[in-house]
Amino acid sequence: MTQVAEQAPLSSTSDAPPGDGSLADYFRAYLVRVRSGDLGSLPIIVGLLIIVAVFGSLRPAFLTAGNFTNLIVQMAGLTTIAIGVVFVLLLGEIDLSVGYVSGVAGVVLARLLTENGLPWFAAVAAAVLTGTLIGLLQGLIITKAGVPSFVVTLAGLLAWNGVVLILIGGRGTVVVSDRVVIGIANRYLPPVAGWVLAAALVAGFVATQLARQRARRAAGLPTVPPLIVALRVVLLSVLVGGAVVLCNASPRGGVPVAGVLMAVLLLVWSYVAGRTRFGRHVYAVGGNAEAARRAGIDVDRVRVAVFMIASTMAALGGVVLASRLRSVDTAAGGGDILLNSIAAAVIGGTSLFGGRGKVSSALLGALVIASVANGMGLLGLSSGAKFVVTGLVLLASLLVDSFARRGRSSRGLA
Amino acid sequence: MSTEPVLALRDVSKHFGAVQALYGVDLDVHAGQVMALVGDNGAGKSTLIKSIGGIHPFDGGELRFDGSPASITSPKDAAALGIEIVYQDLALADNLDVVQNMFLGRERLQGLRRLDENGMETEARKTLSGLSVTTLRSVRTPVAALSGGQRQSVAVAKAVMWNSRLVILDEPTAALGVAQTRQVLDLVKRLGDKGLAVILVSHNLHDIFEVADRIAVLRLGQKVAEFDAAGTNQQEVVEAITAGSLQKVPGMVEAQPS
Numbered sequence: 001m002t003q004v005a006e007q008a009p010l011s012s013t014s015d016a017p018p019g020d021g022s023l024a025d026y027f028r029a030y031l032v033r034v035r036s037g038d039l040g041s042l043p044i045i046v047g048l049l050i051i052v053a054v055f056g057s058l059r060p061a062f063l064t065a066g067n068f069t070n071l072i073v074q075m076a077g078l079t080t081i082a083i084g085v086v087f088v089l090l091l092g093e094i095d096l097s098v099g100y101v102s103g104v105a106g107v108v109l110a111r112l113l114t115e116n117g118l119p120w121f122a123a124v125a126a127a128v129l130t131g132t133l134i135g136l137l138q139g140l141i142i143t144k145a146g147v148p149s150f151v152v153t154l155a156g157l158l159a160w161n162g163v164v165l166i167l168i169g170g171r172g173t174v175v176v177s178d179r180v181v182i183g184i185a186n187r188y189l190p191p192v193a194g195w196v197l198a199a200a201l202v203a204g205f206v207a208t209q210l211a212r213q214r215a216r217r218a219a220g221l222p223t224v225p226p227l228i229v230a231l232r233v234v235l236l237s238v239l240v241g242g243a244v245v246l247c248n249a250s251p252r253g254g255v256p257v258a259g260v261l262m263a264v265l266l267l268v269w270s271y272v273a274g275r276t277r278f279g280r281h282v283y284a285v286g287g288n289a290e291a292a293r294r295a296g297i298d299v300d301r302v303r304v305a306v307f308m309i310a311s312t313m314a315a316l317g318g319v320v321l322a323s324r325l326r327s328v329d330t331a332a333g334g335g336d337i338l339l340n341s342i343a344a345a346v347i348g349g350t351s352l353f354g355g356r357g358k359v360s361s362a363l364l365g366a367l368v369i370a371s372v373a374n375g376m377g378l379l380g381l382s383s384g385a386k387f388v389v390t391g392l393v394l395l396a397s398l399l400v401d402s403f404a405r406r407g408r409s410s411r412g413l414a
Numbered sequence: 415m416s417t418e419p420v421l422a423l424r425d426v427s428k429h430f431g432a433v434q435a436l437y438g439v440d441l442d443v444h445a446g447q448v449m450a451l452v453g454d455n456g457a458g459k460s461t462l463i464k465s466i467g468g469i470h471p472f473d474g475g476e477l478r479f480d481g482s483p484a485s486i487t488s489p490k491d492a493a494a495l496g497i498e499i500v501y502q503d504l505a506l507a508d509n510l511d512v513v514q515n516m517f518l519g520r521e522r523l524q525g526l527r528r529l530d531e532n533g534m535e536t537e538a539r540k541t542l543s544g545l546s547v548t549t550l551r552s553v554r555t556p557v558a559a560l561s562g563g564q565r566q567s568v569a570v571a572k573a574v575m576w577n578s579r580l581v582i583l584d585e586p587t588a589a590l591g592v593a594q595t596r597q598v599l600d601l602v603k604r605l606g607d608k609g610l611a612v613i614l615v616s617h618n619l620h621d622i623f624e625v626a627d628r629i630a631v632l633r634l635g636q637k638v639a640e641f642d643a644a645g646t647n648q649q650e651v652v653e654a655i656t657a658g659s660l661q662k663v664p665g666m667v668e669a670q671p672s
């Protein structure tokens with residue numbers, strides 16, 4: 001047995017090194033992984049570089065600080081919805097209703113604010129809770145009646161679209177004017193606050209990495225080579241620091257509130273997926289539901305909870321989208337929202353077949369999709385061309401994964 | 415034996431639709447005893463074990479654990495009683511690593527409801543090295559990347575890691591090489607010596623005669639014979655497997671008025 005298998009997309013513990021923990025072992029394992037078809041985030045990073053190079057050369061405006069800041073705001077709603085989709089895909093299920101669930105939440109939010117005069121926190125809570133209840137309903141139907149999630153959420157797609165239309169009624173458009181709600185996608189932190197948050201993020205990362213290293217050493221377990229930890233820290237610092245520099249240099253003058261929200265959601269849900277018992281059970285059910293059942297896991301409860309997460313995150317995404325548009329209308333939750341959110345999760349590296357993927361794939365995939373949309377917009381191309389290109393990107397990511405998988409199975413790792 | 419059996423089955427049966435897979439089976443397993451369960455393909459061995467494990471409960475008869483009636487309707491109930499099972503189809507999640515599989519459903523937690531990965535990894539390593547499973551390069555290897563024998567070793571390790579009273583192994587050596595088979599057989603003996611009750615399913619009579627104290631023979635869902643391993647021979651067991659006399663007409667459930 002000389003095979004060192006993929007670590008990243010399969011297992012969620014990044015603090016356990018392959019082999020005995022030497023640097024040489026680490027790199028050898030990485031090379032084996034890449035050669036055996038587990039490319040990790042490599043393809044998507046290459047893809048992003050291509051996107052940046054192409055649009056940057058065609059339209060220099062693409063590479064400006066202002067456009068980068070816009071991009072963050074443009075992708076925030078999509079990322080939020082895609083996080084929920086990642087959980088559903090981890091189970092090996094699908095949720096086709098997330099688009100219109102986000103629409104329902106947007107309409108509920110707008111009407112409660114403008115017509116019932118509810119304070120912003122009550123209206124946001126009600127909108128998000130609406131999503132949670134929708135998820136509970138769909139999850140219960142899927143598990144108790146044993147109807148495939150594809151069918152139940154397809155019915156949901158139709159029904160919640162109808163609910164959006166009914167709730168909008170003859171209004172046509174409901175304007176959102178609450179300052180706080182609008183602020184989610186339209187306000188920017190003072191430059192200093194951006195720096196403080198970035199520093200806190202990096203410091204928190206360093207602290208947890210060191211604590212884990214120490215704990216593993218104390219337990220006599222092999223540790224990740226210090227150089228790798230240092231590289232991780234440098235990489236995170238450059239990415240986060242670079243983002244703050246760009247945002248602060250933009251005409252908006254700071255980090256968008258929506259960007260902070262996105263970062264918090266990614267952190268929280270990554271923790272849930274990778275570090276808690278519930279998250280472990282989600283991976284187990286997606287990997288082998290029968291094994292999970294025999295291990296005493298309440299499979300149905302896990303599945304209902306995951307559909308609740310998906311609808312809740314969809315509703316939250318609906319709030320972000322409503323904030324960005326400052327209004328909702330009969331088109332709320334429609335268009336490309338559903339397909340983009342699923343595509344984001346998949347492009348980001350989450351498998352459609354369950355058990356493999358990470359919450360962060362929502363961010364990476366949404367970044368790709370939003371960049372393409374943003375760049376095509378700057379080129380003045382039609383939305384038809386935008387859809388075609390997004391489709392090709394999705395296809396390319398699936399082909400890369402498929403070839404990688406073939407490499408994997410030829411080495412018995414599928 | 416005069417002591418109370420750890421597990422006692424009385425007249426248990428199980429059918430799947432019209433197929434009667436188990437028919438009035440009685441079985442006693444005592445502490446410190448290795449009970450071998452043999453029978454042809456389709457005799458009902460795995461069905462009996464899955465029913466004990468709560469995967470599909472018996473639909474007739476009585477199950478007593480430590481002398482008192484117990485109802486096992488889910489895998490959780492079985493684990494709570496101290497029953498650990500290595501299933502024939504292993505039941506490991508391919509996408510999880512060795513440690514994650516060994517602790518599946520019984521993960522250890524530390525502060526902030528966080529998984530105690532280090533504690534679990536340490537414990538898993540200890541158990542594996544106790545079983546002399548030395549071919550694993552890392553306990554953080556996903557099970558998908560293991561060989562058939564390594565997977566089987568992990569499944570066995572998973573079952574013996576817990577403080578169990580009864581360990582059931584359904585063909586645990588089917589995919590193992592010579593050395594690993596040796597280790598599992600030694601392990602089975604050790605479990606018995608430690609005072610655990612063990613049920614071992616195997617088609618290899620040679621292995622069975624090496625480790626078993628008693629041998630129960632299933633044929634077409636019925637128990638047709640039970641031997642003291644010391645007082646019988648392979649010939650007699652083979653005869654029971656292939657031609658043991660049936661008390662009931664095998665096959666279909668009695669026709670029910672519809």
Ligand SMILES: Nc1ncnc2c1ncn2[C@@H]1O[C@H](COP(=O)(O)OP(=O)(O)OP(=O)(O)O)[C@@H](O)[C@H]1O
Pocket residue numbers: 430433434435453454455456457458459460461462502
């Ligand atoms: N889930 C099920 N649904 C329907 N029939 C089943 C099911 N499980 C087992 N059976 C039937 O019950 C009978 C006993 O099967 P079982 O798996 O217990 O045999 P076994 O003794 O373990 O055989 P083997 O040595 O091949 O593992 C077979 O006729 C089988 O077809």
Ligand SMILES: [Mg+2]
Pocket residue numbers: 459460461502584
């Ligand atoms: Mg069997």
